[in-house]
Amino acid sequence: MTPFTYARATGPADAIRMGQGDGAKYLGGGTNLVDLMRETIEHPATLVDVTGLSTAIEPLDGGGLRIGAAASNTSLAAHPQVREAYPVLARAILAGASGQIRNMATVGGNILQRTRCTYFYDDAARCNKRAPGAGCDAIDGFNRIHAILGASPACVATHPSDMCVALAALDATVRLDGPEGARELPLAALHRLPGARPDVETELRPGELIVAVDLPALPFAARSTYRKVRDRASYAFALVSVAAALDLEGNIVRDVRLALGGVAHKPWRAEAAEAALRGKPATAENFRAAAEAELSAAVGLRDNAFKIELARRTIVAVLGELAEVQA
Amino acid sequence: MRFIVNGASMEAQVDLRTSLLDLLRDHLGLTGSKKGCNQGACGACTVLVDGTRINSCLALAVQYQNREIVTVEGLAEGAALHPLQAAFVEHDGFQCGYCTPGQLCSAIGMADEIARGVPSIVTADLSAETIPLDHDELRERMSGNLCRCGAYNGIVAAIAETFAKEPA
Numbered sequence: 001m002t003p004f005t006y007a008r009a010t011g012p013a014d015a016i017r018m019g020q021g022d023g024a025k026y027l028g029g030g031t032n033l034v035d036l037m038r039e040t041i042e043h044p045a046t047l048v049d050v051t052g053l054s055t056a057i058e059p060l061d062g063g064g065l066r067i068g069a070a071a072s073n074t075s076l077a078a079h080p081q082v083r084e085a086y087p088v089l090a091r092a093i094l095a096g097a098s099g100q101i102r103n104m105a106t107v108g109g110n111i112l113q114r115t116r117c118t119y120f121y122d123d124a125a126r127c128n129k130r131a132p133g134a135g136c137d138a139i140d141g142f143n144r145i146h147a148i149l150g151a152s153p154a155c156v157a158t159h160p161s162d163m164c165v166a167l168a169a170l171d172a173t174v175r176l177d178g179p180e181g182a183r184e185l186p187l188a189a190l191h192r193l194p195g196a197r198p199d200v201e202t203e204l205r206p207g208e209l210i211v212a213v214d215l216p217a218l219p220f221a222a223r224s225t226y227r228k229v230r231d232r233a234s235y236a237f238a239l240v241s242v243a244a245a246l247d248l249e250g251n252i253v254r255d256v257r258l259a260l261g262g263v264a265h266k267p268w269r270a271e272a273a274e275a276a277l278r279g280k281p282a283t284a285e286n287f288r289a290a291a292e293a294e295l296s297a298a299v300g301l302r303d304n305a306f307k308i309e310l311a312r313r314t315i316v317a318v319l320g321e322l323a324e325v326q327a
Numbered sequence: 328m329r330f331i332v333n334g335a336s337m338e339a340q341v342d343l344r345t346s347l348l349d350l351l352r353d354h355l356g357l358t359g360s361k362k363g364c365n366q367g368a369c370g371a372c373t374v375l376v377d378g379t380r381i382n383s384c385l386a387l388a389v390q391y392q393n394r395e396i397v398t399v400e401g402l403a404e405g406a407a408l409h410p411l412q413a414a415f416v417e418h419d420g421f422q423c424g425y426c427t428p429g430q431l432c433s434a435i436g437m438a439d440e441i442a443r444g445v446p447s448i449v450t451a452d453l454s455a456e457t458i459p460l461d462h463d464e465l466r467e468r469m470s471g472n473l474c475r476c477g478a479y480n481g482i483v484a485a486i487a488e489t490f491a492k493e494p495a
């Protein structure tokens with residue numbers, strides 16, 4: 001690990017002041033960053049500890065919730081209003097990592113966690129994300145866990161967060177602050193597709209800090225859930241996951257929110273499937289057609305083509321499960 | 328830097344890169360917490376901080392100054408084992424014992440989470456105020472602690488006997 005200096009921020013302004021400069025990084029629970037520093041993939045010169053920032057989870061005027069960036073993953077999943085009004089978010093968080101890691105992990109850190117591509121972690125391998133222009137050993141290598149949607153010839157990595165898949169489905173907004181002032185970005189627009197620059201992973205500007213995440217009021221999200229398909233039943237990253245909320249009027253889909261995890265460089269909001277479903281009867285055939293619409297652009301690599309059918313079937317299963325639930 | 332470990336205040340001058348696990352083991356002489364993977368994947372390094380279980384290998388010590396840290400060495404009251412420790416002996420909750428300190432601290436933190444009503448991914452009813460520590464809940468909640476000897480049956484039996492209101 002490269003040596004660094006450390007400072008604990010007392011508030012956002014303090015954090016942003018200390019977080020300026022090339023070598024500075026914000027530190028949440030450290031569950032991803034400390035690991036990457038130990039592997040010498042990250043080597044910040046300064047760590048600005050932001051666990052002292054707001055951990056509050058509070059109702060917003062006009063409905064919805066504001067979640068402080070330093071709130072732990074456990075406290076967010078356990079929050080009564082999240083469990084009741086946004087079960088998809090509670091379940092997505094609880095499907096990730098372990099009890100110990102969820103206790104340490106912050107909301108800000110979860111959003112900005114980096115890919116689990118094994119070649120990214122292996123500094124003997126070629127990786128455009130780690131060393132731009134070096135090449136990508138995953139494209140022709142062991143790529144079972146890699147992307148089927150939105151990948152590029154430069155990078156086929158996935159974003160590993162479960163929580164973000166639920167946030168994308170719920171139209172969450174990320175509140176940022178930084179040297180150039182405060183702004184907001186939809187969660188679904190925060191992470192980038194790899195394109196030619198897989199090393200640039202988000203739309204964040206240098207020194208920008210995640211201050212909070214806002215969940216809009218979405219009454220039908222009370223009928224929502226998360227399903228994660230993985231190689232073992234617990235404590236494993238997703239092969240494919242689906243976050244969904246369904247609003248039915250009789251048997252007709254009045255509205256729907258759908259997002260996929262484990263399939264792309266970002267949490268994948270399934271807008272084509274949503275559009276295909278609105279106004280249609282909630283039947284298995286229509287769920288299947290919507291899933292096909294979303295996955296029509298999917299491309300399989302040597303080892304991961306199974307994810308395409310897995311994603312379709314998981315979408316159909318999850319929507320079917322939600323349609324059964326009594327409103 | 329000042330740390331509070333097992334109720335005692337301790338001073339240590341350590342490099343900023345030191346993990347909480349290395350602080351405990353190499354600087355404070357508390358070698359009970361174990362280093363299995365050093366990357367968050369096994370749970371052998373689990374300790375309690377202000378009553379909450381964490382993996383000390385992924386924690387930078389500097390972030391944990393002045394917090395109440397409890398390690399496996401802090402569980403017994405003098406010669407009297409913690410009930411969970413006694414149950415591990417009773418039920419053969421180990422073979423080599425390497426994962427045991429982490430299993431113990433993790434299970435104590437887990438029992439506190441259950442008592443506070445923290446749900447898990449196998450909790451069917453998220454609105455339930457009390458969650459029974461049944462077999463599925465126990466196994467899911469302890470999935471962050473691996474045992475390479477496969478002593479899981481004894482581990483589950485010991486935890487269930489100590490904390491579960493219903494048989495696991």
Ligand SMILES: Cc1cc2nc3c(=O)[nH]c(=O)nc-3n(C[C@H](O)[C@H](O)[C@H](O)COP(=O)(O)OP(=O)(O)OC[C@H]3O[C@@H](n4cnc5c(N)ncnc54)[C@H](O)[C@@H]3O)c2cc1C
Nearest residue numbers: 028029030031032033096097106108109110161162210367
């Ligand atoms: C063994 C293991 C298994 C796991 N399994 C899963 C899983 O199944 N599903 C899943 O979703 N995740 C999983 N994770 C990942 C885990 O969820 C993340 O490591 C965690 O959420 C990161 O949060 P943190 O607070 O520890 O972030 P840190 O490691 O502290 O930081 C991560 C990144 O976020 C930046 N950052 C932190 N806070 C802010 C802020 N407020 N503003 C701007 N930047 C910030 C940091 O600079 C850093 O780049 C697993 C991790 C491990 C070690």
Ligand code: SF4
Nearest residue numbers: 117127128136155156
């Ligand atoms: S898929 Fe992306 S992260 Fe993985 S080796 Fe290729 S460039 Fe690197």
Ligand code: FES
Nearest residue numbers: 363364365370384
């Ligand atoms: S040593 Fe910390 S989780 Fe394995």
Ligand code: FES
Nearest residue numbers: 422424474475476
């Ligand atoms: S008893 Fe040997 S690893 Fe668990």
